[in-house]
Amino acid sequence: MTTTETGPAAQPAPAGTPDEGRPPRSRHGLRALLVRLHFYAGVFVAPFLFVAALTGLLYAFTPQFDQLLHGDLLTVERVAGTPRPLAEQIEAARAAHPEGALASVVTPPGPEDTTRVVFSLPELGDKQHTVFVDPYTAGVRGELTTWWGATPLTTWLDDFHRSLHLGERGTLYSELAASWLWVVAAGGLVLWIGRSRGRRAATARGVLLPDRRVTGVRRTRSLHAATGVWLALGLFFLSATGLTWSQYAGTRFDQAVDAVRGQAPVLDTRLPGAEPDRGGGGHAGHGGGSGGAATAGPADFGAALRTARDAGLDGTVVVTPPAGEGTAWTVAQSDDVWPVRYDSVAVDAAAGEVTDRTRWADHPLAAKLSKLGVQAHMGVLFGIVNQKVLAAVAVGLMCVMFWGYRMWWQRRPTRDDGRAAFGRPPARGAWRSLPLPVLLVGAPAVAAVGWALPLLGVTLAAFLAVDLAVGAFRGRRA
DSSP states (O other), X not given: OOOOOOOTTTXXXXXXXXXXXXXXXXXXXHHHHHHHHHHHHHHHHHHHHHHHHXXXXXXXXXXXXXXXXXXXXXXXXXXXXXXXXXXXXXXXXXXXXXXXXXXXXXXXXXXXXXXXXXXXXXXXXTOEEXXXXXTTTOOEEEEEEEBTTBOHHHHHHHHHHHHTTOOGGGHHHHHHHHHHHHHHHHHHHHHHHHHHHTSTTOOHHHHHSOOTTOOHHHHHHHHHHHHHHHHHHHHHHHXXXXXXXXXSHHHHHHHHHHHTTOSOOOOOOBOTTOOOBTTTBSSSSOBOTTOOGGGOOHHHHHHHHHHHHHTTOOSSEEEEOOSSBBXXXXXXXXXXXXXXXXXXXXXXXXXXXXXXXXXXXXXXXXXXXXXXXXHHHHTOTTHHHHHHHHHHHHHHHHHHHHHHXXXXXXXXXXXXXXXXOOOOOOOSOGGGGSOHHHHHHHHHHHHXXXXXXXXXXXXXXXXXHHHHHHHHHHHHHO
């Protein structure tokens, strides 16, 4: 969060002195190393962080964008009377959309929302057609092509934030940004607090608020660092939650969760007495008492919903028909706003009974934290408050990066020819002056972090390789 000054600890030893080849080991070497790492991370990683912050800012307000573009589909024209039976609403959706198989039905989250009847078609792949039905009149409001329930706009912004619409390789940008975000934030926090403590008049105000008495690069540094301190907690959170579903670090995270048995419980959809499916195991790929997805009709959806309601599942739920013979219907709560509700039941619609149940209260702590963290990262856990906090963090991060580059420009050397130039980077070779205990502890720790966050490890190794190569080249020239 704070760039550097080339002070005594960061300057190379004068040529010809005994310390020219190997600087003395001291605690100042650690600060010099942090200065150099923070500088280069800020220069080279900041563009990725800026894009991630900007696209994340747009994604945080997708509920408002959806209402602006698709409000006539998502909400009813008038709240009046008692909702029509679910079977009648599904029949109206089927009449308006005769092709495709009934994939699921999502009940309205609130009294002003429409019912969503989802149809799957082979040509859409993992996308589906969703028909929006007014629950009070059973009138069809319209339809959209959705992806896991998300509107086309939300889907576009989600892919834009995650991969810039560049496919699987594009996700590397967001993982790189998330991998370095906590490093840049932690390094800047340590540097700024350490610098403030070194002053005689150091106070909490000096750490938390910019100094308006100074000008030039010192004023820019004060704005950069003080803003970064306020953002630090949010940046750590976004980095951690963003990495949980990344390509490489996410795999490491899943391995760690599996090691501590922290995965969420799986709903068993096998019906009593059903034979195991030879092609797919016991939790999916089987049919149910209603005859499977191919023969599930509107009345069956209504029967499954009534059974789940009797079992205590309130709020908005997703009703999914059985995949084939031998499995039950699935009815799952999907209330993402705090306090969340994520219970689910397996229903034998023919017998009108629940065959299995998973409760949110029974989820392991790791599964709960992961789920809640993702929802907060997406801006839905605490509603509009969540969105405003994410927006403040995103805008603040972009300002911090702007001030960082501005400092780099303000520290440029004076040239007689009038040509523009950026400021000099911090001195190289700081790692050679680290105290031996720090090296012995730090090297394995950095290796472990590099294994857990592969993109961070690769780029750290690249920075070190370039640093050593430049040093060797300059040494030969000298």
